[in-house]
């Protein structure tokens with residue numbers, strides 16, 4: 281069971297990162313071009329949000345099933361899995377949730393709604409990228425692009 285969840289969490293990252301990347305690029309273009317905030321934009325951003333929340337559920341299950349909170353924080357690898365991964369990823373998911381909520385204000389212009397997505401989803405994307413690079417550094421058994 282744990283292995284299945286781990287592979288799901290490992291592979292799901294690509295969906296989250298790709299959706300985030302597409303959403304951020306579209307939002308930057310939308311904000312720069314002062315475009316309307318369309319139903320397609322709304323759907324893309326909600327799918328991105330849902331994918332991040334599903335990743336959160338996989339992650340929380342892994343964290344508590346394998347007692348990662350008991351890891352030895354005096355060593356880099358223990359510290360990473362006990363605190364750093366969860367802290368950075370949860371923060372990224374909060375940013376995505378907040379950004380999506382801000383983008384819903386219909387009183388705002390399309391450009392402002394795109395700007396909110398560009399800012400909060402963009403920050404989340406940076407944080408996730410940093411967390412994955414930190415993972416490879418702290419735990420050399422992990423790889424940047426593999427699925428385990």
Ligand code: HEM
Nearest residue numbers: 290293296335336339340342343348366369370422427428
């Ligand atoms: C967008 C958010 C996230 C991304 C992109 C992500 C990505 C990853 C990656 C790439 C791995 C390594 C898997 C492998 O070795 O193949 C991993 C492992 C892990 N993640 Fe996340 N993660 C995210 C969110 C979370 C959250 C929110 C939690 C906890 C609440 C979490 C808990 C874990 C745990 C415990 C492992 C280690 C599993 C193990 O090897 O036993 N992750 N994650």
